[in-house]
Amino acid sequence: MTDLNIEQQDPSDDAYVLEPGIVDSVLEMVEAGDRAHLLTLLEPLHAADVADLLEQISPAERRAFLTLLGTEIDGEVLSELSDGVREEVLEYLPQNILADAVKDLETDDVVDLIEDMEEPQQEVVLDALEDADRIAVExxxxxxxxxxGRLMQRELVMAPTHWTVGQAIDYLRTADDLPERYYNVMIVDPRMRPVGQVPLGKLMSSKRDVPLTAIMQDDFRTIPVLQSEEDVAYAFNQYHMVSAPVVDEDDRLVGVITIDDAMGVLDENAEEDMMLLAGLGDESLTDRVIETTRQRFPWLAANLVTAFLASMVISLFSTTIQSIVALAVLMPIVASMGGNAGTQSLTVAVRAMATKDLTGANVWRVIRREALVGLANGLVFAVIVGGVGYFWFGQPMLGVVLGLAMVANLLVAGLAGILIPIGMDKLGVDPALASGTFVTTVTDVVGFFAFLALASAILL
Amino acid sequence: MTDLNIEQQDPSDDAYVLEPGIVDSVLEMVEAGDRAHLLTLLEPLHAADVADLLEQISPAERRAFLTLLGTEIDGEVLSELSDGVREEVLEYLPQNILADAVKDLETDDVVDLIEDMEEPQQEVVLDALEDADRIAVExxxxxxxxxxGRLMQRELVMAPTHWTVGQAIDYLRTADDLPERYYNVMIVDPRMRPVGQVPLGKLMSSKRDVPLTAIMQDDFRTIPVLQSEEDVAYAFNQYHMVSAPVVDEDDRLVGVITIDDAMGVLDENAEEDMMLLAGLGDESLTDRVIETTRQRFPWLAANLVTAFLASMVISLFSTTIQSIVALAVLMPIVASMGGNAGTQSLTVAVRAMATKDLTGANVWRVIRREALVGLANGLVFAVIVGGVGYFWFGQPMLGVVLGLAMVANLLVAGLAGILIPIGMDKLGVDPALASGTFVTTVTDVVGFFAFLALASAILL
Known part of the structure; x- marks a missing residue:
C-alpha cells in the first residue's frame, strides 16, 4: 500500500495507467505457468485494473492467463471487462468457475454480467446464487x-416511520444483511412508500429518543423503476444525489441506485454520443480486425451514398468545369467548410440535448443563433476565400462566386446542424445516430451546387 | 413533493426537462414585477434547475429576473450557472447581494465560483466569508x-489512530462543524498522514470499545493534491470510490474529494473531448452570436488552410482534369471516404486515451489493427466504387483508378487517425485538440493526390 501511495505521489500524465512492466511480468508468469507468482503480481491490483490488463493482451494470452488462474478468477474482474472481451471469455470459461466467481457479487453487478448471456449460461450463474440473490436478479x-430497474440494487436499508434514532441504530448494529455501501436510511410508510431519508451522519449525531421523522430529509427525489438509465444518470449529476430510492408504479420502494453506478452510465452515454457523432457503433479497442471492419462498414457505406450524391450534383456541371477548370480546384473548399461548420452546430445541439439544455423555451433562440453564426462566419470567410480566389486565378468574378457560395453554404450548415438533430429527436431517433451523415449530405450537395450553379450563371 | 413524484412517475423522454410552462410563468411574474409569486414558483425548484432556467431566457430577461429577486438569490444557483452566463451575471450583481449569496456555500463551491473572477470581485466574496472558510478558499x-487542490473540500472528519468506535461516535455527536456530506471517518497518524478510513455504516454497526484501527479499511487510495482533475475523475470512476483523501507532498491529509464533484469533472471532460473533436472550444448555448462566431472562427480558419492545401494538390492536375472531366466528378468521393474513416480511427484513439486503455502494452497492436481495418474496408469499398465508376462512365480503367485510390486513402486514414493523436500526446498536446484538422488534411491531400496522380499515369 505504501508503494502505491508513493507512486501516485507523482502527479504525472501517466497516473493510473497500467505500467507496461506489470503487463510484461504477468505475461512471463503466464508463459512459465507460474500460478503462485502470477497471483502475487495480481494481488495489489484492483479488479478494474486486472480487467484493463486482460483487455490489453491478445486473445490467446488472455485464454492462457485465465486457464492458469482457474478458480482464482474474481467475479468483479468479469464484471469490469468490456462487453467484447467478456463475451469472448465467457465462451470458454468452465461453468463451475463461472458459478464460483459470481457468488460474491452484488446483485446489480450480477445483472450487468448476465443480461447479455445466452439462456443456458444465465441458468448456470443463477443456480450458483443464494435464493434471495437469485430472486433479486430474476x-x-x-x-x-x-x-x-436493471441498474438498481435491491439491498437497501429502511426503517418504518414510527422508529426513533435509537431503534434505527440498534437495528443497524445487529442486522447481518446490510448492503456493502449505504449512505442513507430510507423511511417508508406502512405501504412501503418512501417518505424521507436520513443520512447516516445525521443519524449518528442525533439523540437516541428523537423520532426519525423529525430528522429525515423529505426533499429527496424518487426514481421511477422504468426510467431510462440515461435520465437516472442525468438526475444524479444535475441534483448532486448520492443515492436515490427507486419506486414502482404504486410509488412503493423497490430498490436503490447509488451514484457510482450512475457515474458509470453517464460516462458510457457520453462515450456513445461521441462515437455516434464520428460514425462509430459500440466498438472497443479489443475487438478483432474483422469485427471492427464490419462495425465501421455501414457508416462508411452511408457516407459513400452521400459522396455519390455530391458527385451527381457535380456531374450536372461537367461542361462548366471543362471550360473553367479552376472550378474543380476550388469547389472542395466550399463543401469542406460547410461540412466543418455543420459538424460544429450539430455537436453543440447533440450535447445540449443530452444535458437537457435545449428545450421548448429556447429552441427558437438557438436556431436563430445558429443561423446568425453561420451567416456571420460565412461573410467573413466569403471575403477571405473571395480574395484568395481572385488573387490565385486573377478573375474577380470567380472570387465573387466563391464568396457567395461560401455564405450560402455556411448559413445552410448552421441550420442543418441544428434542425436535423431536432427533427430526429422529434421522430424518436437518437439525434447523434445519423445526424452526421445527413448534415454532411446537405452541406456537400448545397456546397457543390451553389458554387457550380453560380459559376455557370455568372462566369459562362 | 407529492406532485414532483407523480410527474416523475411518467418515465418519458422529457424527464427532468424544465417545463416550458414554468419558464413562461416565471417570465410573466418577472414582467409583472410580482416578487412574492416569483419566489413561490421557484421554491420547489432545485438550484440546478433555477440555473438552467436562467440559461434558457434572454440576457435582458435574466437581468430583470435577478434584479427582482434581489437578496433572495441563492449562492448555489450562481455556482450551478454555466461559465458564460455566470460571468455576465457577476458583472451587474450588486456586491452586497453577491457577498450574501456566497456565505452558505461549501468552500469547494466558493472556489469554483471565484476562480474566474477579477481580483476586486474576488475580494468582495472573500471578505463575506467567515475566517476559517476564507482561509480555506485562499x-x-x-x-x-x-x-x-481546487476540487477538494477542506471540511472533513478525521480521528486519531488510538480512538475507539465509542470515542469517534461521541465526537460526531457533539461536533458542530461537520461537513454537510461525509461517508467516511479518516484515521490519521500523529503526523496527519491518513492510515485508513472507516465507513459510517461500519462505525455504526461496531461495538463502542472496538479500536478504529481494527475496523478501518486500509486499501483506500489517496489523491496527490497536484493531481489533475481529469485523473481524479478517472480514479473515482475506475475504482468506484465514494470519497478519497487528498494529501500533500509529505503525504499529509489536506482535504477530501467526494464522488459528486468527480462526476461533474468526468462529465465536463467528456464534453470537452467531444467538442474538441468537432472543432469547438468551450462554448455553450447561452453564448451570444458574436462570441460564438468568434469562438468557432479559428477552427474554420484551420480547416480553410487544409482545404486550400487540397486545392493546390488538385491544381497540379488541372490539365488532366480538363481532358477527363469525370475526374472532377469522382475525386471528392475518395477524399470524403478517407475523412470519414480517419475520423473513426481518431475518435476511437482519443477516447481510448481518455480512458487510459491505450498504453505502451497495446499501442503496436492497436496501430496494426487500424491499418488492417483501413486496408480491409479500403478493399471492400474499392470494389464498390470501382464498379460504380466503371458503370457510370463506361471506362474500366477509371474504375480501377478510383478503387486503387480508395484502398490507399483508407489505409492512410486508419494510420493517420491513430498515429496523429499518439504523436500529439507524446508532444504533451491534448490529442483531441487539433487532431481532427491534421487527420483531414492528410486524407484530403492523399485522397486527391492518389486519385489524380494515378489517373494521370494510367488514363492519359
Whole structure:
C-alpha cells in the first residue's frame, strides 16, 4: 500500500495507467505457468485494473492467463471487462468457475454480467446464487434493459416511520444483511412508500429518543423503476444525489441506485454520443480486425451514398468545369467548410440535448443563433476565400462566386446542424445516430451546387 | 413533493426537462414585477434547475429576473450557472447581494465560483466569508487550476489512530462543524498522514470499545493534491470510490474529494473531448452570436488552410482534369471516404486515451489493427466504387483508378487517425485538440493526390 501511495505521489500524465512492466511480468508468469507468482503480481491490483490488463493482451494470452488462474478468477474482474472481451471469455470459461466467481457479487453487478448471456449460461450463474440473490436478479431481469430497474440494487436499508434514532441504530448494529455501501436510511410508510431519508451522519449525531421523522430529509427525489438509465444518470449529476430510492408504479420502494453506478452510465452515454457523432457503433479497442471492419462498414457505406450524391450534383456541371477548370480546384473548399461548420452546430445541439439544455423555451433562440453564426462566419470567410480566389486565378468574378457560395453554404450548415438533430429527436431517433451523415449530405450537395450553379450563371 | 413524484412517475423522454410552462410563468411574474409569486414558483425548484432556467431566457430577461429577486438569490444557483452566463451575471450583481449569496456555500463551491473572477470581485466574496472558510478558499486558490487542490473540500472528519468506535461516535455527536456530506471517518497518524478510513455504516454497526484501527479499511487510495482533475475523475470512476483523501507532498491529509464533484469533472471532460473533436472550444448555448462566431472562427480558419492545401494538390492536375472531366466528378468521393474513416480511427484513439486503455502494452497492436481495418474496408469499398465508376462512365480503367485510390486513402486514414493523436500526446498536446484538422488534411491531400496522380499515369 505504501508503494502505491508513493507512486501516485507523482502527479504525472501517466497516473493510473497500467505500467507496461506489470503487463510484461504477468505475461512471463503466464508463459512459465507460474500460478503462485502470477497471483502475487495480481494481488495489489484492483479488479478494474486486472480487467484493463486482460483487455490489453491478445486473445490467446488472455485464454492462457485465465486457464492458469482457474478458480482464482474474481467475479468483479468479469464484471469490469468490456462487453467484447467478456463475451469472448465467457465462451470458454468452465461453468463451475463461472458459478464460483459470481457468488460474491452484488446483485446489480450480477445483472450487468448476465443480461447479455445466452439462456443456458444465465441458468448456470443463477443456480450458483443464494435464493434471495437469485430472486433479486430474476426480478431485475424482468425490467427492460437500460432502465432504473436493471441498474438498481435491491439491498437497501429502511426503517418504518414510527422508529426513533435509537431503534434505527440498534437495528443497524445487529442486522447481518446490510448492503456493502449505504449512505442513507430510507423511511417508508406502512405501504412501503418512501417518505424521507436520513443520512447516516445525521443519524449518528442525533439523540437516541428523537423520532426519525423529525430528522429525515423529505426533499429527496424518487426514481421511477422504468426510467431510462440515461435520465437516472442525468438526475444524479444535475441534483448532486448520492443515492436515490427507486419506486414502482404504486410509488412503493423497490430498490436503490447509488451514484457510482450512475457515474458509470453517464460516462458510457457520453462515450456513445461521441462515437455516434464520428460514425462509430459500440466498438472497443479489443475487438478483432474483422469485427471492427464490419462495425465501421455501414457508416462508411452511408457516407459513400452521400459522396455519390455530391458527385451527381457535380456531374450536372461537367461542361462548366471543362471550360473553367479552376472550378474543380476550388469547389472542395466550399463543401469542406460547410461540412466543418455543420459538424460544429450539430455537436453543440447533440450535447445540449443530452444535458437537457435545449428545450421548448429556447429552441427558437438557438436556431436563430445558429443561423446568425453561420451567416456571420460565412461573410467573413466569403471575403477571405473571395480574395484568395481572385488573387490565385486573377478573375474577380470567380472570387465573387466563391464568396457567395461560401455564405450560402455556411448559413445552410448552421441550420442543418441544428434542425436535423431536432427533427430526429422529434421522430424518436437518437439525434447523434445519423445526424452526421445527413448534415454532411446537405452541406456537400448545397456546397457543390451553389458554387457550380453560380459559376455557370455568372462566369459562362 | 407529492406532485414532483407523480410527474416523475411518467418515465418519458422529457424527464427532468424544465417545463416550458414554468419558464413562461416565471417570465410573466418577472414582467409583472410580482416578487412574492416569483419566489413561490421557484421554491420547489432545485438550484440546478433555477440555473438552467436562467440559461434558457434572454440576457435582458435574466437581468430583470435577478434584479427582482434581489437578496433572495441563492449562492448555489450562481455556482450551478454555466461559465458564460455566470460571468455576465457577476458583472451587474450588486456586491452586497453577491457577498450574501456566497456565505452558505461549501468552500469547494466558493472556489469554483471565484476562480474566474477579477481580483476586486474576488475580494468582495472573500471578505463575506467567515475566517476559517476564507482561509480555506485562499489556500485552495494557491493550487494550480484543474487540480485536486481546487476540487477538494477542506471540511472533513478525521480521528486519531488510538480512538475507539465509542470515542469517534461521541465526537460526531457533539461536533458542530461537520461537513454537510461525509461517508467516511479518516484515521490519521500523529503526523496527519491518513492510515485508513472507516465507513459510517461500519462505525455504526461496531461495538463502542472496538479500536478504529481494527475496523478501518486500509486499501483506500489517496489523491496527490497536484493531481489533475481529469485523473481524479478517472480514479473515482475506475475504482468506484465514494470519497478519497487528498494529501500533500509529505503525504499529509489536506482535504477530501467526494464522488459528486468527480462526476461533474468526468462529465465536463467528456464534453470537452467531444467538442474538441468537432472543432469547438468551450462554448455553450447561452453564448451570444458574436462570441460564438468568434469562438468557432479559428477552427474554420484551420480547416480553410487544409482545404486550400487540397486545392493546390488538385491544381497540379488541372490539365488532366480538363481532358477527363469525370475526374472532377469522382475525386471528392475518395477524399470524403478517407475523412470519414480517419475520423473513426481518431475518435476511437482519443477516447481510448481518455480512458487510459491505450498504453505502451497495446499501442503496436492497436496501430496494426487500424491499418488492417483501413486496408480491409479500403478493399471492400474499392470494389464498390470501382464498379460504380466503371458503370457510370463506361471506362474500366477509371474504375480501377478510383478503387486503387480508395484502398490507399483508407489505409492512410486508419494510420493517420491513430498515429496523429499518439504523436500529439507524446508532444504533451491534448490529442483531441487539433487532431481532427491534421487527420483531414492528410486524407484530403492523399485522397486527391492518389486519385489524380494515378489517373494521370494510367488514363492519359
Amino acid at each position: 426480478r431485475a431481469l424482468q425490467y427492460p434493459e437500460e432502465t432504473a | 489556500r485552495a486558490l494557491q493550487y494550480p487550476e484543474e487540480t485536486a
